[in-house]
Amino acid sequence: MSSIAVRTRGRFRGGAGLGLVAWLAGIVFFLPIAWMALTSFHSETDAATNPPSWGAALTLDGYREFFGAGGGASPWPALINSTVASVTSTLLVLVLALPAAYALSIRPVKKWTDVLFFFLSTKMLPVVAGLLPIYLFAKNAGMLDNIWLLVILYTSMNLPIAVWMMQSFLSEIPVAVVEAAQIDGARLPTVLTRVVTPIALPGIAATALICFIFSWNELLFARVLTGVVAETAPVFLTGFITSQGLFLAKVCAASLVISLPVLAAGFAAQDKLVQGLSLGAVK
Amino acid sequence: MTATTTAPAAAPQTSAAPRRPSARLRAWATRAPLLPALIFMIVVTQLPFVATLVISFFDWNSLYPDARHFAGFANYQEVLTDPALRKSVWTTVLLTVGVVLASLVIGLLLALLLDRKFRGRAVVRTLLIAPFLVVPVAAALLWKHVLYNPEYGLLNGLLHYVGGPQPDWISGTPLLAVQASLVWQWTPFMMLILLAGLQSRDAQQLEAARVDGASDWQIFVHITLPHLRRYLELGALLGSIYIVQNFDAVFTLTSGGLGTANLPYTVYQTFYQAHENGLASAAGVLVVIGSIVIATFALRVVSSLFREEVSRA
Numbered sequence: 001m002s003s004i005a006v007r008t009r010g011r012f013r014g015g016a017g018l019g020l021v022a023w024l025a026g027i028v029f030f031l032p033i034a035w036m037a038l039t040s041f042h043s044e045t046d047a048a049t050n051p052p053s054w055g056a057a058l059t060l061d062g063y064r065e066f067f068g069a070g071g072g073a074s075p076w077p078a079l080i081n082s083t084v085a086s087v088t089s090t091l092l093v094l095v096l097a098l099p100a101a102y103a104l105s106i107r108p109v110k111k112w113t114d115v116l117f118f119f120l121s122t123k124m125l126p127v128v129a130g131l132l133p134i135y136l137f138a139k140n141a142g143m144l145d146n147i148w149l150l151v152i153l154y155t156s157m158n159l160p161i162a163v164w165m166m167q168s169f170l171s172e173i174p175v176a177v178v179e180a181a182q183i184d185g186a187r188l189p190t191v192l193t194r195v196v197t198p199i200a201l202p203g204i205a206a207t208a209l210i211c212f213i214f215s216w217n218e219l220l221f222a223r224v225l226t227g228v229v230a231e232t233a234p235v236f237l238t239g240f241i242t243s244q245g246l247f248l249a250k251v252c253a254a255s256l257v258i259s260l261p262v263l264a265a266g267f268a269a270q271d272k273l274v275q276g277l278s279l280g281a282v283k
Numbered sequence: 284m285t286a287t288t289t290a291p292a293a294a295p296q297t298s299a300a301p302r303r304p305s306a307r308l309r310a311w312a313t314r315a316p317l318l319p320a321l322i323f324m325i326v327v328t329q330l331p332f333v334a335t336l337v338i339s340f341f342d343w344n345s346l347y348p349d350a351r352h353f354a355g356f357a358n359y360q361e362v363l364t365d366p367a368l369r370k371s372v373w374t375t376v377l378l379t380v381g382v383v384l385a386s387l388v389i390g391l392l393l394a395l396l397l398d399r400k401f402r403g404r405a406v407v408r409t410l411l412i413a414p415f416l417v418v419p420v421a422a423a424l425l426w427k428h429v430l431y432n433p434e435y436g437l438l439n440g441l442l443h444y445v446g447g448p449q450p451d452w453i454s455g456t457p458l459l460a461v462q463a464s465l466v467w468q469w470t471p472f473m474m475l476i477l478l479a480g481l482q483s484r485d486a487q488q489l490e491a492a493r494v495d496g497a498s499d500w501q502i503f504v505h506i507t508l509p510h511l512r513r514y515l516e517l518g519a520l521l522g523s524i525y526i527v528q529n530f531d532a533v534f535t536l537t538s539g540g541l542g543t544a545n546l547p548y549t550v551y552q553t554f555y556q557a558h559e560n561g562l563a564s565a566a567g568v569l570v571v572i573g574s575i576v577i578a579t580f581a582l583r584v585v586s587s588l589f590r591e592e593v594s595r596a
Contacts, residue, residue, distance in 0.1 A: 016401065018396055018399055018401070019399065019401025019402060019403075019404075021396060022393075022396035022397060022399075022401060022404070022407050023401075023403065023407055025392075025393055025396065025407075025411070026406070026407035026408075026410035026411050027410065029410060029411050029413070029414055029467070029470070029471075030410040030411075030413055030414075031437075032414070032425055032426070032429070032430060032437070032467070033413050033414065033417065033425075035429065035430075035437050036425050036429060039429060047435075048434070048435040049435055049440075050434060050435045050436075050439060050440050050443055051440050051443045051444060052435075052437060052440040052441075096319050096320040096323060097320060099316030099317070099319070099320070100316060100317045100319070100320035100321070102316050103313060103314065103315075103316040103317035104317065107313055108313075109310075109313050109314050109317060110310075113586075113589075115317065115321070117582060117586065118321075118324075119320075119324065120582065120585065121578065121582065122324050122328045122329070123524075124524055124574055124575070124577075124578035124581065124582075125328060125332060125571060125574065126527065126528045126547065126567075126570050126571060126574050127528055127530075127547070128528070128546070128547045128550040128551070128566075128567045128570050129331070129332045129335055129567050129568070129570065129571045129574075130328060130331030130332050130334070130335060131331075131550070131551070131554075131567070132334075132335060132338065132550075132554050132560060132563055132564055132567065133330075133331040133332075133334035133335055133338065134331050135554070136334075136560075137331075152327060153327065155323070155327075156323065156324060156327035156328050159320060159323065159324055160324070163320060188315075188316060213416075216418065217418050217419055217420075219419065219420055219530060219531045219534070220530045220531075220547070220551065223534075223551075224551065224555060233418070234418060234419075234420040234421075234531075237418070237420045237421055237424060238420060238534070238535065240424050240428070241424070241427075241534075241535055241538065243428065247428075248428060248429060248432075248435075251424055251425075251428050251429065252425070252429060254421075254424075255417070255418070255421035255422075255424055255425055256421075258418050258421055259416070259417045259418045259421045262416050262417070262418055263413070263416045263417070266412065266415070266416035267409065267412075267416070270409075270412065273412070273475060274475045274476055274478075274479045277472060277475065277476070277521070278476055278479075278517060278521060278585075282476055282479045282480070282514065282517065282588070
């Protein structure tokens with residue numbers, strides 16, 4: 001008995017030491033982001049020093065510059081475009097994925113696993129596989145630099161993930177609940193909005209957040225298919241690729257502001273993040 | 284619809300034969316909710332790929348549209364013999380394998396650390412996830428300008444304190460610089476998957492092993508690793524699928540220069556700047572073939588995890 005007590009105490013002490021290592025690792029990984037945040041509040045001259053100026057005076061100049069105070073292009077059109085593309089495509093994904101997931105879980109079609117894996121396999125087709133025809137199509141159809149083209153492409157990009165996630169959430173709903181509603185005469189749209197959605201709401205919300213993140217982050221399609229009018233936030237950021245003199249505070253402010261929606265959505269969906277990223281394979 | 288609502292489950296078995304048309308109708312009613320999503324995916328993802336496949340057999344520069352003609356496998360031959368394109372195949376392999384392996388190993392260590400109870404575990408978890416939640420272009424800009432800058436980047440700033448050298452990270456070791464920034468972003472992804480794997484271990488089995496006097500190392504080798512195997516595979520395969528396609532980091536950090544152009548970047552450049560549609564398509568098809576090889580394994584792993592999940596339910 002006593003030997004077990006000694007062992008557990010030893011284990012505990014080792015655990016505290018490893019806890020410290022974990023903290024250290026967390027800080028190392030977070031350091032670039034913390035430094036980015038700090039630099040965004042520094043003046044440009046304080047931002048570009050070696051050794052780094054940790055305690056320099058704080059200012060909002062970087063943010064003012066980013067939002068166009070210095071005469072640069074305003075980021076607002078790009079931020080609005082990104083919001084439109086991400087939110088609209090996410091809604092479209094939900095509208096398409098919810099009935100599909102229903103037909104793959106609650107009232108499954110024959111060979112529903114095959115269908116599920118077809119959706120997954122499209123996710124494994126690289127973007128560059130269809131980029132050129134899509135570009136040529138957009139050029140001929142006059143859809144270049146059109147945010148709605150991105151909405152459609154982002155929907156196709158996220159639909160497989162959403163179908164997989166929702167399939168696993170919906171399969172947890174007892175079929176009896178759905179059947180009871182159908183016996184009362186409810187048709188499919190009513191069943192989906194009044195019965196299925198309220199029960200699966202946490203899962204649907206997490207799915208939406210993950211789709212939002214992927215759409216917001218996307219660069220390749222946006223870079224190739226948009227120009228001046230439909231430019232998204234990541235494309236706006238590519239304007240900072242070449243150095244422009246002292247501009248570190250501005251770059252940090254821009255990167256932080258544009259990452260903020262993703263950070264917020266990601267932390268909100270933290271518990272379901274793995275499930276979404278692993279396409280539902282890991283719970 | 285009214286027929287199905289009255290007797291949802293019992294009817295089909297008893298009277299399937301005499302009511303054939305209605306059974307077929309019911310099958311279509313079951314399929315209907317699936318069709319919009321299915322048709323959408325086929326139109327938006329499969330048709331363009333077929334078009335890519337067709338274009339890849341044509342010699343077609345969009346600056347000289349009249350000179351377009353069927354070229355057979357000439358584009359493939361050119362992709363596979365052109366030194367620059369061949370190099371980009373090799374770069375893609377190096378980039379993907381390096382990033383996946385490094386982030387998998389670091390992710391495993393972090394997951395093992397996070398699997399223990401300690402003060403502030405939730406905070407550390409959040410700190411570790413954060414890099415994955417920075418917009419990829421923003422992360423690449425952060426590394427390029429704020430960390431790697433040879434004069435006033437944070438890395439050289441920290442080296443300054445210990446009197447270390449002041450390397451020019453991107454010019455000196457371009458591929459490594461791209462890889463490091465990607466490892467930073469993808470380690471949290473691996474960590475999350477592996478942590479989920481660790482937490483799905485059988486607690487009773489672990490306790491039994493401990494009571495029987497197994498050491499931490501023995502438990503790790505004989506219980507944890509075998510259990511984690513498929514999670515490691517899943518992380519490696521999904522990571523590969525995402526990183527093979529990486530465009531953002533290469534585009535931002537080096538603009539494909541200094542020998543870091545991977546296949547997606549090369550495809551982009553071939554048609555967007557060089558206007559060589561046929562060549563770009565052939566390179567695109569090669570990326571797809573590479574992805575299919577990875578994806579076949581990935582699908583197998585996902586399906587084995589999935590079947591286990593279904594049978595458990």
